[in-house]
Amino acid sequence: MKVAVLGHGTVGSGVCEILWNRNSEISSAAGKTVELGYVLDIKDLGNVPYSDKISKDFSAVLSDPEVGIVAECIGGLEPAYSYIKSALENGKSAVTSNKELVAEKGEELLSIARAHNVNFLFEASVGGGIPLIRPLYSSMNAAGITEMAGILNGTTNYILTKMFRFGADYSEALSDAQRLGYAERDPSADVLGWDACRKISILSSLVWGKTLKPSEIPTEGIDKITADDVKIAEQSGFSIKLLARAKLLENGKIFAKVSPALVKNDSPLASVSDVFNAVLVKAETTGDVLFYGKGAGKMPTASSVIADIIECAKTDDNIKTVFWEDGAQSVFAGKDSASEKYFIRTDFDVSAVVPGAEKIAENAYITTALTESEVSVLTEKISEHGKLLSKIPLFE
Amino acid sequence: MKVAVLGHGTVGSGVCEILWNRNSEISSAAGKTVELGYVLDIKDLGNVPYSDKISKDFSAVLSDPEVGIVAECIGGLEPAYSYIKSALENGKSAVTSNKELVAEKGEELLSIARAHNVNFLFEASVGGGIPLIRPLYSSMNAAGITEMAGILNGTTNYILTKMFRFGADYSEALSDAQRLGYAERDPSADVLGWDACRKISILSSLVWGKTLKPSEIPTEGIDKITADDVKIAEQSGFSIKLLARAKLLENGKIFAKVSPALVKNDSPLASVSDVFNAVLVKAETTGDVLFYGKGAGKMPTASSVIADIIECAKTDDNIKTVFWEDGAQSVFAGKDSASEKYFIRTDFDVSAVVPGAEKIAENAYITTALTESEVSVLTEKISEHGKLLSKIPLFE
Numbered sequence: 085m086k087v088a089v090l091g092h093g094t095v096g097s098g099v100c101e102i103l104w105n106r107n108s109e110i111s112s113a114a115g116k117t118v119e120l121g122y123v124l125d126i127k128d129l130g131n132v133p134y135s136d137k138i139s140k141d142f143s144a145v146l147s148d149p150e151v152g153i154v155a156e157c158i159g160g161l162e163p164a165y166s167y168i169k170s171a172l173e174n175g176k177s178a179v180t181s182n183k184e185l186v187a188e189k190g191e192e193l194l195s196i197a198r199a200h201n202v203n204f205l206f207e208a209s210v211g212g213g214i215p216l217i218r219p220l221y222s223s224m225n226a227a228g229i230t231e232m233a234g235i236l237n238g239t240t241n242y243i244l245t246k247m248f249r250f251g252a253d254y255s256e257a258l259s260d261a262q263r264l265g266y267a268e269r270d271p272s273a274d275v276l277g278w279d280a281c282r283k284i285s286i287l288s289s290l291v292w293g294k295t296l297k298p299s300e301i302p303t304e305g306i307d308k309i310t311a312d313d314v315k316i317a318e319q320s321g322f323s324i325k326l327l328a329r330a331k332l333l334e335n336g337k338i339f340a341k342v343s344p345a346l347v348k349n350d351s352p353l354a355s356v357s358d359v360f361n362a363v364l365v366k367a368e369t370t371g372d373v374l375f376y377g378k379g380a381g382k383m384p385t386a387s388s389v390i391a392d393i394i395e396c397a398k399t400d401d402n403i404k405t406v407f408w409e410d411g412a413q414s415v416f417a418g419k420d421s422a423s424e425k426y427f428i429r430t431d432f433d434v435s436a437v438v439p440g441a442e443k444i445a446e447n448a449y450i451t452t453a454l455t456e457s458e459v460s461v462l463t464e465k466i467s468e469h470g471k472l473l474s475k476i477p478l479f480e
Numbered sequence: 481m482k483v484a485v486l487g488h489g490t491v492g493s494g495v496c497e498i499l500w501n502r503n504s505e506i507s508s509a510a511g512k513t514v515e516l517g518y519v520l521d522i523k524d525l526g527n528v529p530y531s532d533k534i535s536k537d538f539s540a541v542l543s544d545p546e547v548g549i550v551a552e553c554i555g556g557l558e559p560a561y562s563y564i565k566s567a568l569e570n571g572k573s574a575v576t577s578n579k580e581l582v583a584e585k586g587e588e589l590l591s592i593a594r595a596h597n598v599n600f601l602f603e604a605s606v607g608g609g610i611p612l613i614r615p616l617y618s619s620m621n622a623a624g625i626t627e628m629a630g631i632l633n634g635t636t637n638y639i640l641t642k643m644f645r646f647g648a649d650y651s652e653a654l655s656d657a658q659r660l661g662y663a664e665r666d667p668s669a670d671v672l673g674w675d676a677c678r679k680i681s682i683l684s685s686l687v688w689g690k691t692l693k694p695s696e697i698p699t700e701g702i703d704k705i706t707a708d709d710v711k712i713a714e715q716s717g718f719s720i721k722l723l724a725r726a727k728l729l730e731n732g733k734i735f736a737k738v739s740p741a742l743v744k745n746d747s748p749l750a751s752v753s754d755v756f757n758a759v760l761v762k763a764e765t766t767g768d769v770l771f772y773g774k775g776a777g778k779m780p781t782a783s784s785v786i787a788d789i790i791e792c793a794k795t796d797d798n799i800k801t802v803f804w805e806d807g808a809q810s811v812f813a814g815k816d817s818a819s820e821k822y823f824i825r826t827d828f829d830v831s832a833v834v835p836g837a838e839k840i841a842e843n844a845y846i847t848t849a850l851t852e853s854e855v856s857v858l859t860e861k862i863s864e865h866g867k868l869l870s871k872i873p874l875f876e
Contacts, residue, residue: 102622102765106622106624106765109621109622109624110622113621113622207619213623213765213766213767213769214766214769215615215619215620215769218614218615218618218619219611219614219615219619222614222618222787222791223603223611223614223615223784223787224611224783224787225505225509225787225790226498226502226505226506226509226783226786226787226790227609227783227786227787228502228505350751350753352751352752352756352772354751355746355748355750355751356748357746360748362770367783368779369498369502369609369779369780369782369783369786370609370610370773370774370779370780370783370784371609371773371774371777371779371780372772372773372774373609373610373611373771373772373773373774374758374770374771374772374773375769375770375771375772376748376768376769376770376771376772377766377767377768377769377770378766378767378768378769381767383764383765383766383767384765384766384767386765387620387622387623387763387765387766388619388766390622390623390765391618391619391620391621391622391623394621394622395618399798401798402795402797402798
């Protein structure tokens with residue numbers, strides 16, 4: 085069975101390298117010969133050992149009956165979406181590392197895959213090299229998952245780790261991440277939480293079977309976290325992490341949120357440092373389960389693409405594709421459907437204004453559980469008396 | 481498809497409960513109706529909702545063509561082994577939570593399963609409710625796993641956590657664990673490392689495809705760890721964990737070991753507390769991956785049995801069973817095939833006796849990397865000059 089790799093960037097070149105160098109292990113794991121058939125890229129590629137596989141013509145891939153699997157590593161919506169759609173419609177399985185595509189078009193592509201009895205798999209779209217998507221649908225699919233909380237973005241976790249370890253302020257830590265290549269020149273998608281938002285949208289849709297659109301998830305980044313927040317959190321036994329969370333409510337709706345959050349030091353999420361990612365999954369039968377590993381990078385991400393390629397090759401005569409549906413109606417429960425405690429910092433003593441708040445440091449408090457609307461009311465009340473310096477939810 | 485649950489103890493009753501209460505989720509995940517067909521136990525069971533399924537007659541299970549899956553939750557070698565063997569030979573898939581059975585008889589049972597084109601799955605035998613076995617063979621099977629290090633026994637991890645948090649000594653912490661039901665009255669299998677040894681034997685055999693027998697793995701328990709070891713380790717930035725380790729050497733042989741080990745506080749294994757389990761997997765393409773969760777307990781373990789039942793039902797028309805072989809020749813590399821650093825405590829200054837040792841506290845040192853034989857030589861030399869109080873390998 086031939087594999088066509090679309091895109092020879094960071095992930096795509098990793099996929100080609102692994103397919104080329106570990107071919108016998110891959111074929112043995114798949115139970116049949118799996119080989120690199122095509123490498124598609126608009127650029128001219130340098131000197132690669134698989135230079136005879138290079139092509140710029142996607143129609144050649146489509147019309148080659150030996151190509152059973154298309155591995156999309158281009159990124160972005162187009163042409164990735166059109167290529168995968170054509171591949172599926174032509175009876176080829178597709179795998180991808182493209183979180184934007186899966187978050188935005190997953191429902192449609194899964195439905196096309198089902199109609200054509202082929203696989204559409206996307207292990208690499210969340211958590212890089214961590215086996216996560218497959219364990220969720222093949223091991224925990226009847227465990228009764230009720231909640232997920234993930235550190236799903238390595239860039240922001242690196243920045244926060246830096247702020248904690250060295251007392252660096254946000255812009256300093258960001259520059260450092262950019263210098264090391266962990267953050268892009270325009271870091272918006274990472275630091276404003278969009279990347280984590282797409283990933284929790286995928287996990288939620290997968291686990292509870294109904295599309296939760298990224299656009300519906302309240303998303304806040306780490307750009308307002310200060311060195312003072314970090315200092316006080318640390319002194320009080322907390323870490324600050326960018327958490328992407330989703331929770332199944334009793335009415336079947338989902339409460340989801342991406343934001344910085346205070347995490348107690350004894351939580352397994354607190355010790356996830358640097359560019360590592362982790363997802364804490366709470367389920368009725370298993371209790372807490374955590375998956376941890378490298379959430380990005382060429383080889384870890386490529387490795388997950390390879391795992392999906394093997395899965396496609398192994399099951400091509402017996403497709404049991406994953407599925408989610410029902411994007412027509414919103415499954416988002418609304419921002420006031422859950423209440424939580426908040427860490428607040430002010431420039432004055434708020435005991436008169438915030439009844440019941442627990443003081444953890446000078447002008448720093450943990451409130452009682454509040455909904456988003458109650459937080460807004462509180463924010464207004466505080467503004468009447470002084471200044472609100474920080475407001476960060478507490479993860480419990 | 482009917483499931484026969486053998487044994488209605490802690491795990492077996494959990495499996496029955498989940499099969500009974502979450503039946504629609506299970507059938508939907510399996511893509512076909514899966515139902516409890518038989519519950520076999522020699523005891524009379526109390527008032528259970530599935531009382532009409534109770535039987536004491538295994539031959540009825542064997543001869544019922546509707547039984548596709550046998551879930552063995554009896555524990556121990558017999559009659560578990562004979563029952564599973566007969567089930568497989570009669571064309572029924574088998575799943576088990578029985579680590580002793582898988583460690584001792586896995587090779588033979590996998591080979592019988594393959595010959596009869598049925599599944600033999602054992603997710604619950606290692607790591608309780610943590611999805612671990614399946615991610616290892618279905619997601620990381622071409623990742624090039626080079627090393628595994630696991631906290632695979634909740635009882636000993638609870639005892640060590642207690643010693644660290646409260647400065648308790650070993651016997652105090654053990655009594656506490658017994659009082660809470662975390663340790664058995666005869667705690668040998670846990671505290672002497674045998675349980676962890678069976679589990680790393682299973683993981684090693686699975687990942688590298690060749691039987692590594694528990695009897696070959698050097699195994700040391702936590703019974704010699706003292707409150708002083710804990711105190712000095714803690715002051716020096718380490719935790720002490722009972723680690724079950726296995727490493728693939730360049731000659732294709734495996735170095736494995738179960739022993740207490742010093743773990744640096746910034747390792748993801750260090751923060752695994754109480755009865756939680758975790759396995760750190762190092763692989764060429766993915767880097768470090770960690771799986772964490774409840775390693776024991778009724779519902780977590782039953783949940784993994786259920787995941788295997790679903791997998792059997794899903795794939796019964798297309799079996800791709802896992803496999804390992806080659807138990808005839810030892811794959812154990814020998815105890816001197818790897819060297820490591822050791823934490824040693826003595827009752828005198830060893831600087832003259834242990835050249836190159838790094839002093840981390842009064843009469844406490846980290847040695848340079850040593851093989852087991854070199855450690856023996858060192859131990860002798862130390863005994864000539866004073867007393868060796870502790871000797872614990874360092875996990876790096």
